[in-house]
Amino acid sequence: MSVLPVLFYSLIAGAGVSVQRAFIMTAAYIAALLFNRERDLYHATALAALVILVIQPPALFGASFQLSFVSVLGIVFFTPKILSLFPQQDRLLQKLDPPWWRKLKHQPLIFLVVTFSAMLATAPLVAYHFSLFSLSGLVANLLIVPLAGFLIVVMGLFGVLLIPFSFFVAGFVFYLSGLLSDITIKVAALLANIPWTSFLVPTPTLITVFLFYFFILALFCWKFYGWPKRPLLISLSLLVVNFGYSHVHIKPQGLLITFIDAGQGDSAFIRFPEGKTMLIDGGGFPNGDFDTGKNIVAPFLLKQGVLQIDYLVLTHPHPDHYYGLRYIAKNFSIKEFWTNGDTVDDPCFLELEKILAEKKVVIRRLSCGSLRMLIQRVSMDILHPPPAYSGSGQGVAARLNNKSLVIKFSYGDIGFLFSGDIGLDAEKMLLSTGKGLFADVLKVPHHGSSTSNSVSFISAVCPRVAICSVGFRNPFNLPHPSVFQRFEKKGCTVYRTDLNGAIAMATDGKEMQVQGLRQDRKPGEF
Numbered sequence: 001m002s003v004l005p006v007l008f009y010s011l012i013a014g015a016g017v018s019v020q021r022a023f024i025m026t027a028a029y030i031a032a033l034l035f036n037r038e039r040d041l042y043h044a045t046a047l048a049a050l051v052i053l054v055i056q057p058p059a060l061f062g063a064s065f066q067l068s069f070v071s072v073l074g075i076v077f078f079t080p081k082i083l084s085l086f087p088q089q090d091r092l093l094q095k096l097d098p099p100w101w102r103k104l105k106h107q108p109l110i111f112l113v114v115t116f117s118a119m120l121a122t123a124p125l126v127a128y129h130f131s132l133f134s135l136s137g138l139v140a141n142l143l144i145v146p147l148a149g150f151l152i153v154v155m156g157l158f159g160v161l162l163i164p165f166s167f168f169v170a171g172f173v174f175y176l177s178g179l180l181s182d183i184t185i186k187v188a189a190l191l192a193n194i195p196w197t198s199f200l201v202p203t204p205t206l207i208t209v210f211l212f213y214f215f216i217l218a219l220f221c222w223k224f225y226g227w228p229k230r231p232l233l234i235s236l237s238l239l240v241v242n243f244g245y246s247h248v249h250i251k252p253q254g255l256l257i258t259f260i261d262a263g264q265g266d267s268a269f270i271r272f273p274e275g276k277t278m279l280i281d282g283g284g285f286p287n288g289d290f291d292t293g294k295n296i297v298a299p300f301l302l303k304q305g306v307l308q309i310d311y312l313v314l315t316h317p318h319p320d321h322y323y324g325l326r327y328i329a330k331n332f333s334i335k336e337f338w339t340n341g342d343t344v345d346d347p348c349f350l351e352l353e354k355i356l357a358e359k360k361v362v363i364r365r366l367s368c369g370s371l372r373m374l375i376q377r378v379s380m381d382i383l384h385p386p387p388a389y390s391g392s393g394q395g396v397a398a399r400l401n402n403k404s405l406v407i408k409f410s411y412g413d414i415g416f417l418f419s420g421d422i423g424l425d426a427e428k429m430l431l432s433t434g435k436g437l438f439a440d441v442l443k444v445p446h447h448g449s450s451t452s453n454s455v456s457f458i459s460a461v462c463p464r465v466a467i468c469s470v471g472f473r474n475p476f477n478l479p480h481p482s483v484f485q486r487f488e489k490k491g492c493t494v495y496r497t498d499l500n501g502a503i504a505m506a507t508d509g510k511e512m513q514v515q516g517l518r519q520d521r522k523p524g525e526f
Contacts, residue, residue, distance in 0.1 A: 010023040021048045063125070071122050119137055127201050139191060202305040253273065257271075272375050275376075283320060285320075286323060291326075298331065329361070401420070403426075442461050448484070465495065495514065495516055503515070
């Protein structure tokens with residue numbers, strides 16, 4: 001019968017993986033008491049894992065399963081060993097303390113050590129799954145666990161028991177519980193925003209995660225079980241070698257460009273031959289809380305081991321290009337910010353400007369011919385807009401689009417043309433200048449809109465590959481079918497981020513490889 005309340009609580013708590021683990025371990029503990037068997041947390045944890053994986057085998061690969069079980073194992077293994085390092089009070093003096101004080105005075109220390117043990121055990125997995133390392137949990141748990149683990153839960157259960165007797169009183173208890181929940185969330189958010197308590201880290205490889213656990217276990221076994229130093233030194237050496245190899249290995253031998261699948265927006269990452277980095281636009285969804293910078297662009301960069309952007313470029317100030325840049329500018333090291341000089345009176349854009357100003361980022365306002373440079377053997381030229389050009393077209397949006405930065409990169413025999421959201425007017429201006437527009441790869445203007453991509457412009461660029469950054473089933477019906485036909489007639493292969501996912505390109509200056517992340521879709525398929 002003792003299991004029934006635990007089962008009831010597990011069900012109302014949502015029966016997630018961590019709740020299932022807690023229920024099974026509690027049931028195993030109660031069963032051990034009933035049958036007078038030895039109670040062992042390692043066995044109970046193993047039993048819980050076995051039961052869950054028999055029912056849900058894919059759970060093994062989920063972050064919730066891994067973090068839940070590793071945190072428990074970390075608490076069980078590390079906590080008593082760390083506590084043994086603290087000096088113990090003399091037993092005679094302990095007897096002089098009141099019983100209640102004897103129990104209470106060590107609780108903060110135990111609580112901190114338990115939290116630290118869980119954090120130590122889960123840190124590699126948190127870094128692997130979320131590219132994050134946080135110290136705020138040490139303080140947060142001291143405040144949040146008593147609120148969430150005791151007051152809120154107890155009040156919620158008490159409110160359920162009161163329902164048959166008085167809806168009014170039960171509702172009041174639920175109201176208080178909800179109020180405490182709001183306070184808990186705000187406290188957690190406040191602590192999470194304290195500077196230097198949490199920061200992004202490059203996503204470690206599985207080998208790095210394994211070596212870290214090997215090192216920590218070897219360290220504790222050497223300290224507390226008298227193991228020889230050899231495993232400790234071996235694990236430390238392997239960890240250092242792996243760390244060094246990862247940083248050397250990620251440096252490219254050529255030019256690497258990835259068009260990120262950022263929905264109905266633009267974002268492209270460039271890694272130059274000797275490791276310098278550039279991010280052109282950051283995507284964005286203006287009508288929602290989804291942050292492309294936080295949820296798409298940043299995870300991609302961290303998977304690449306990138307924490308610094310040498311050149312952050314905004315082609316023009318439209319939400320689907322700059323909304324995602326706020327998170328990047330705030331959380332990554334930015335050396336320079338390039339823009340066409342246009343600004344908009346939008347809170348998100350003003351926030352981006354504020355972040356850049358606070359971090360004292362060098363800002364360059366570019367126009368045609370204002371910047372021509374060589375970045376690690378890659379020549380770069382600004383082709384548009386002209387210095388005195390104020391935009392053209394009907395409406396503010398069209399004028400901003402036509403003022404997009406157009407940038408050409410050349411590496412050896414291979415050229416790339418980034419066209420922003422330019423329209424037909426800007427295309428005509430580019431054609432009239434007589435500048436060399438020819439490029440092997442064209443970032444399709446304005447997501448494949450029929451108000452761009454004229455036949456004459458496509459003919460002048462004459463790309464072998466066209467990249468269309470567009471959202472899946474977007475409400476604008478982009479790219480326009482007629483645009484695809486124009487590229488098809490020129491023998492150009494079209495890749496789309498909505499169908500092909502992120503599109504990675506690599507070149508040594510002579511040959512070029514193109515690969516879409518989604519292998520089940522054919523390039524250019526509609």
